[in-house]
Amino acid sequence: MPEFIKFNLDKQSVEVPGTRTPDATGHYRHAAYGDALVSNIREAPQLKTLYDIWQHSVTKYADNDFLGHRPFNIVAQTYGGYSWETFRQINQRVNAFGSGVMHLNEVILGNPKLNRWALGIWSHGRPEWFISEMSCNCYNLVSVALYDTLGPDAVEYIVNHAEIEIVVSSANHIAAILENSDKLPNIKAIISMDALHDSVPVPGATSASQVLRAWGAQKGIKVYDFNEIESLGRDFPRKHIPPTADEVASLCYTSGTTGQPKGAMLTHKNFVATIGTNREGMIFTQDDVLISFLPLAHIMGRVIDTIAMYSGSKIGYFRGDILLLLDDITELRPTFFPAVPRLLNRIYAKLVSSTIEAPGLVGALARRGVATKMANMAAGKGVHHALWDRILFNKVKMALGGRVQVILTGSAPIAKEVLGFLRIAFCCEVLEGYGSTEGMATATITMPDEYIPGHIGCPRAGCELKLVDVPAMNYHSTDQPYPRGEIWIRGDTVFKGYYKDEKNTRETIDSEGWFATGDIGFVDNRGCFTIIDRKKNIFKLAQGEYIAPEKIENILGARCNLIQQIYVHGDSLESTLVSIVVPEPETFLPFANLIAGASVTADDIEGLSKLCMDPKVKAAVTKELEKAGKAGALRGFEFVKRVHLTTDAFSVDNSMMTPTFKVRRPQVAEYFKGQIKAMYEDINATTPVAKL
Structure with missing residues (x-):
């Protein structure tokens, strides 16, 4: 189960003396890390890259179950329970697939560029997603995630902007790539995560895989499946090409509400600093089980999975259908549940309707139980209650499998009444984090046992924040009772810049490494930050x-x-x-x-x-x-x-x-x-x- 580091809730961040300027507050740091920011994994400072971290985990947790998925039975047309592969087994597949991709690139496609080229990945989370990304880390390639929900225009832009020649994709996207191949002149090969060796039921008939391969050949694009590339890699093994800390590990394209997506360059140092920073508050263990359903093209999902990998935890992927997520959760019984407000609001609405808004005795008991537990939490007495948990809330917990210890929400604001209700309903920690792609989804987070809702917590151990005046909106660092302004962030978690986009990079990161978020906030007397406005779209x-x-x-x-x-x-x-x-x-x-x-x-x-x-x-x-x-x-x-x-x-x-x-x-x-x-x-x- 996750282990928490306890801190003083009454003094969560401090302003570093001598750092104030006329147009901004001083630099705020976590109260326990006021003297120095965390820039690495403190218990393992020798780990500098994602490659180092993977080798460390494979050695330490070799025979532990690692990645799980629910296989589909074609005959019965049903999904089974979770099937697991160990760290050792996944490592063997990483080596095979990585070698196969390198052989495909150099020998079959004749590409003279042997490393630092971009590999596209287009799918929801599954073991093949992790294997593709980790192969990039082992052979010094750059992973580029394509959103599973991206429209064709954005896919076209990203593939061409990142100069992607090979895309690893779930089978359902292959037709879209081939259909638009005239607009994707760089694409030379597609690797299907799903098997393409289907048998032909009728003599003389053509299988779906034969059609895809023939269509690809007509377009000048080779089509393989994952197993073929792994087999190719076993026949032609390659030595690893370890990256360095400052090299780009991934291009993560942000989907703007206007204009084309921007490719955030995320380095190995960014990932390592993020893992180290997150472990200074909550520590995953070998006993933890993560439900992975957040899009891995978004940095929040990727960071959480990477932290779990370093910690030796199990990662169970959902089936790809958000409507079936709760069934996957019931089957997996996770200890850690990362979510987004949109999903938690729906869970909240269902729970409210079946408890405090229910008619008769059930509703009356629920209202009394909720009121009692909310009062206890507000008084700092925690989220458990011997009587009401036994009568009511132990049943509610089963909706998430019964073992969830932590719910983490981020990506958008969530109402404080929703947070409070979920805390007492599921009898667990509900943490709210704040961050962005450019900062590895890591800036602030609420602390365990927090009893005052409605804020986004204090700076993480590896980040410092300041509030910069926005005169046009009448926000100033000298405002009373609390300083207000645009939130700026600095630390080794902050990205390198936007790929091929100096203009936006200069507008977003200043010469001292501060990242301007565009969010307006204030900091209270406990050192907790609250977002109150947005600088853009006003x-x-x-x-x-x-x-x-x-x-x-x-x-x-x-x-x-x-x-x-x-x-x-x-x-x-x-x-x-x-x-x-x-x-x-x-x-x-x-x-x-x-x-x-x-x-x-x-x-x-x-x-x-x-x-x-x-x-x-x-x-x-x-x-x-x-x-x-x-x-x-x-x-x-x-x-x-x-x-x-x-x-x-x-x-x-x-x-x-x-x-x-x-x-x-x-x-x-x-x-x-x-x-x-x-x-x-x-x-x-x-x-x-x-x-x-």
């Missing part, structure tokens, strides 16, 4: 008030369980905000049916659309958003005055979302411009004109 309303729509969306989305997706719109010619809301069917249907006196079911798409258009339902949802806004301490001008309900969800396919599920604001505004115009016309028609 605009003024007609009366001159600055609006940060993403902040409002996060507050409303976290506190109103009727929302699946939300877009908040404002205009410098208007004095109010309006919103586009995609409702969450599970919670919206009973709510809307009650308002409209209807009985629409989940499979009635036409009925759901009619509920969305019902004026009474719109008005009721607007009131719910008002309640959520008050709970989230929004200011008067930040409340939305009208809502348009729609079943047209924002997605990557319709270009209204990035692959990391961020709203593409211009595209959404354009798509719904008619509805937005109608909402403002209604507001202006019903708002009394002030007398002169």
Whole structure:
């Protein structure tokens, strides 16, 4: 089970003396590391690269189970339980696959560049993903993850920008690569993670794999499967080419809400510093089991898996379908559950409806149990209660397999009431982290046993933060009672820069190594940071008030369980905000049916659309958003005055979302411009004109 290092909750970070400047606070560091930042793994300082770390783990944990997946039975059409491979077995496959890829590149494809070239990886998490990435570390290649949800335009850009010639892909993406091969002139080979040796059921018939290989040959692209490359590597083994600490291990492309993705250059030193930093708060052990479902193209998922690898923990991959995740969790019974607010909000909504909002005796008992445990937690007495856990919460814990000790959330804000409820419901630590791709998802985190919700914790052991004035938004480091400003981060976890992009690199990292995040925050008297605004995507309303729509969306989305997706719109010619809301069917249907006196079911798409258009339902949802806004301490001008309900969800396919599920604001505004115009016309028609 994870082991925690306990720190003083009343003094979590300190300001380094003599570091203040006229336009910024001093440098804030974790209180226990005020004298020096952590830049390596302190119990193993000899480990400088991901290659070193892998060799260390293989030696130390050779015969321990490491990577697990649920194999699919083609005959029965069902998934089995988790099947495991040890560190030693995975290492043998890494050596074989890495040798095979090197032989393919040099001998078969005739590429004179023997190392430092980019290998593309396109799939959800699975053992072959790890093997592909670790092969890069063993042979000094650069891994480039392609998002499993990326649209064709972004894939095309990244493959060409990183000059990728070989892509390792799950079989479901191969057709897309071949279909767009005319736009991907660098691609010379595709390696399928899935077997391509399917038998031909009818004499003379052509198998799917034969079609793919023939299609590839027609396009001038060789198509192999993973087993073939491993076999090739066993026939032609290669010596490792160990990288150095400052060399780039991976290009991690960030999906911007506007413009093309930017390739963050993440070095081996960045990864090592991140592992060392994270182990200064929570230590994984050989007994830990991680459920891996976060996209490995995103840095948060990759960092967590890498820490587990160093620690000798087991990593069980989900099947690739988020709708089946809870079934995978029940089968795996993890001790560590990394998540994102979007998923935790849905879990929270289901738990609330089945406990404190349940009718009769169940609801009455649940409300009493929750109130008792929340009061205990607020008093610093922890998240356990002998009576109420036995009566109620031990059953709730089984929803995540019953063994979860830690839930980690990050990537977006989450409401403090959700955090508190999950802590007492699952009787475990729920930690909230803050970071970004450029900083290896590592900047701040809440401490174990934290009893005051609503902040993102203190700086990590390897990071220091400062708040820089943003005069245009009226945020200053001299503000009272707490300093406010843009959060800047420095440490060995901060990336090297953007690949082939000096302009954006200079705008993001200054000459002293500080990374400007674009997030606005304050630091309180305990040394805890809270994000309150966003420097980008801001605009003024007609009366001159600055609006940060993403902040409002996060507050409303976290506190109103009727929302699946939300877009908040404002205009410098208007004095109010309006919103586009995609409702969450599970919670919206009973709510809307009650308002409209209807009985629409989940499979009635036409009925759901009619509920969305019902004026009474719109008005009721607007009131719910008002309640959520008050709970989230929004200011008067930040409340939305009208809502348009729609079943047209924002997605990557319709270009209204990035692959990391961020709203593409211009595209959404354009798509719904008619509805937005109608909402403002209604507001202006019903708002009394002030007398002169």
